[in-house]
Amino acid sequence: xxxxxxxxxxxxxxxxxxxxxxxxxxxxxxxxxxxxxxxxxxxxxxxxxxxxxxxxxxxxxxxxxxxxxxxxxxxxxxxxxxxxxxxxxxxxxxxxxxxxxxxxxxxxxxxxxxxxxxxxxxxxxxxxxxxxxxxxxxxxxxxxxxxxxxxxxxxxxxxxxxxxxxxxxxxxxxxxxxxxxxxxxxxxxxxxxxxxxxxxxxxxxxxxxxxxxxxxxxxxxxxxxxxxxxxxxxxxxxxxxxxxxxxxxxxxxxxxxxxxxxxxxxxxxxxxxxxxxxxxxxxxxxxxxxxxxxxxxxxxxxxxxxxxxxxxxxxxxxxxxxxxxxxxxxxxxxxxxxxxxxxxxxxxxxxxxxxxxxxxxxxxxxxxxxxxxxxxxxxxxxxxxxxxxxxxxxxxxxxxxxxxxxxxxxxxxxxxxxxxxxxxxxxxxxxxxxxxxxxxxxxxxxxxxxxxxxxxxxxxxxxxxxxxxxxxxxxxxxxx
Amino acid sequence: xxxxxxxxxxxxxxxxxxxxxxxxxxxxxxxxxxxxxxxxxxxxxxxxxxxxxxxxxxxxxxxxxxx
Ligand SMILES: [Zn+2]
Numbered sequence: 001x002x003x004x005x006x007x008x009x010x011x012x013x014x015x016x017x018x019x020x021x022x023x024x025x026x027x028x029x030x031x032x033x034x035x036x037x038x039x040x041x042x043x044x045x046x047x048x049x050x051x052x053x054x055x056x057x058x059x060x061x062x063x064x065x066x067x068x069x070x071x072x073x074x075x076x077x078x079x080x081x082x083x084x085x086x087x088x089x090x091x092x093x094x095x096x097x098x099x100x101x102x103x104x105x106x107x108x109x110x111x112x113x114x115x116x117x118x119x120x121x122x123x124x125x126x127x128x129x130x131x132x133x134x135x136x137x138x139x140x141x142x143x144x145x146x147x148x149x150x151x152x153x154x155x156x157x158x159x160x161x162x163x164x165x166x167x168x169x170x171x172x173x174x175x176x177x178x179x180x181x182x183x184x185x186x187x188x189x190x191x192x193x194x195x196x197x198x199x200x201x202x203x204x205x206x207x208x209x210x211x212x213x214x215x216x217x218x219x220x221x222x223x224x225x226x227x228x229x230x231x232x233x234x235x236x237x238x239x240x241x242x243x244x245x246x247x248x249x250x251x252x253x254x255x256x257x258x259x260x261x262x263x264x265x266x267x268x269x270x271x272x273x274x275x276x277x278x279x280x281x282x283x284x285x286x287x288x289x290x291x292x293x294x295x296x297x298x299x300x301x302x303x304x305x306x307x308x309x310x311x312x313x314x315x316x317x318x319x320x321x322x323x324x325x326x327x328x329x330x331x332x333x334x335x336x337x338x339x340x341x342x343x344x345x346x347x348x349x350x351x352x353x354x355x356x357x358x359x360x361x362x363x364x365x366x367x368x369x370x371x372x373x374x375x376x377x378x379x380x381x382x383x384x385x386x387x388x389x390x391x392x393x394x395x396x397x398x399x400x401x402x403x404x405x406x407x408x409x410x411x412x413x414x415x416x417x418x419x420x421x422x423x424x425x426x427x428x429x430x431x432x433x434x435x436x437x438x439x440x441x442x443x444x445x446x447x448x449x450x451x452x453x454x455x456x457x458x459x460x461x462x463x464x465x466x467x468x469x470x471x472x473x474x475x476x477x478x479x480x
Numbered sequence: 481x482x483x484x485x486x487x488x489x490x491x492x493x494x495x496x497x498x499x500x501x502x503x504x505x506x507x508x509x510x511x512x513x514x515x516x517x518x519x520x521x522x523x524x525x526x527x528x529x530x531x532x533x534x535x536x537x538x539x540x541x542x543x544x545x546x547x
Contacts (some may be wrong), residue, residue: 029518030516030518031516031518031519041544055505056497056502056503056518057497057498057500057502058497058498058499059498059499060483123495125495125497125505126498130515132519136523136524136527137509137515138485138511138512138513138514138527139512139513139515140505140514167513170508170514171512171514172494172507173494173495177512179540180540181540181541182539182540182541182542190541191541191544194544195544195545195546195547196547249488251518254534264515267543269510269539269540269543270512270521271511271529271534271537272512274527282527284526284527284536285511285527285534286537286538286539286540287537287538287539287540289541305486406491429488431538435489437495443485
């Protein structure tokens with residue numbers, strides 16, 4: 001059984017034991033120090049989480065880059081920290097099939113997130129050491145929150161309850177802006193409430209166990225519940241949740257550091273942004289929704305967990321890497337069992353590489369077109385590279401080999417114009433419209449002609465043995 | 481006090497530092513830009529706003545018709 005963390009604190013303890021968390025005890029300024037440390041840590045190989053214990057003018061602590069390296073990602077899964085990316089992908093795939101694992105609803109008394117309650121003179125700055133992440137951001141952003149909302153037409157339908165990550169700008173002591181893009185689940189729920197001019201209750205959980213945060217940023221179907229996936233990814237161990245106080249139909253992670261409760265103000269849009277976004281550029285100001293906070297519950301001495309995002313790669317790229325790849329793989333696999341792996345790690349799947357063993361000419365291209373019409377692939381996937389089953393799509397040297405030796409551009413490159421795109425992709429024009437590109441880098445299969453078939457090189461017999469011999473010699477030399 | 485982004489004078493103190501009296505956060509009630517007294521905000525020309533520009537900004541998500 002893999003190691004499972006009940007809350008953020010347990011995970012931080014493990015990260016520290018494994019040398020994957022550092023503490024900064026000296027007093028720092030909120031700007032630019034916390035953002036800068038998040039940038040620095042996520043640029044490092046084996047980048048650690050960074051915990052700030054003393055922030056000028058604030059009570060609490062901030063932790064950043066918790067998910068920001070493959071080592072931290074592996075530890076989140078309860079695996080050895082040096083597990084290669086493809087093995088982590090395969091383990092996630094296997095655990096995904098345990099869905100659904102119903103969560104465990106605990107009583108209010110058992111839920112650490114209810115230790116303290118604030119209902120009057122709400123001031124977010126008293127609870128959270130808020131800071132500007134990037135210089136041109138229009139304010140202080142909460143970049144790693146799990147937002148819980150329900151379907152106003154089916155409040156008791158647990159499956160249609162949504163847990164998602166949306167960018168949040170602090171607008172006032174007790175009011176925040178939220179970005180609900182039309183393609184996001186919360187926008188569907190909001191539209192139903194706004195048609196009736198009713199507020200949409202929401203709960204915002206900050207500082208969660210690592211797989212809750214991971215699932216909140218995973219694209220799953222509208223009627224699939226994220227908590228049931230958390231249990232699956234925790235290798236079958238149910239996650240603990242508890243009803244929100246102001247909207248008991250909303251269930252929040254019991255171990256959250258902080259829970260903000262409130263509602264989206266109906267039919268109001270207010271200036272929000274700019275915000276440095278995951279494609280590595282700022283997205284400008286827009287008129288967006290606002291949430292009135294009416295209640296805060298929090299653990300004693302809460303830790304504010306937030307992430308840095310900027311020029312890729314940063315923490316958000318690690319957080320959205322395999323949880324974008326696995327659902328796309330599952331959706332593709334249903335119609336194309338020949339698919340071996342999906343790497344959708346580039347800018348949230350805007351660039352995606354698929355390995356497949358094509359059965360007939362045009363088969364790989366057909367699978368690419370399926371990818372482009374999956375719920376996530378439709379807006380996000382723009383550049384799709386299809387490679388043979390023996391190519392590891394997580395190994396970019398191998399992918400480049402396939403591109404350079406398997407692609408005859410006039411027949412293997414296809415463009416589909418006037419297609420759905422991701423508005424935050426600055427090349428989409430108008431925002432949200434794009435051209436899709438499919439590159440079929442698989443070896444031709446009949447009836448497609450393959451006029452120059454080749455014999456692939458194989459590793460000489462004894463390669464594995466010599467790998468061990470050479471490793472041993474290096475180790476011996478180091479020990480001398 | 482002028483907003484560094486839209487030059488409006490409709491600004492106020494949003495909050496004072498919870499510990500000590502070491503900073504304040506200000507907010508503009510026209511464009512909702514906010515900044516800390518310890519910062520020296522330089523808003524790039526492309527991100528500057530005016531009341532006219534604000535009314536022309538994209539609406540996300542669109543507001544649906546009432547039932
Ligand atoms: Zn302003």
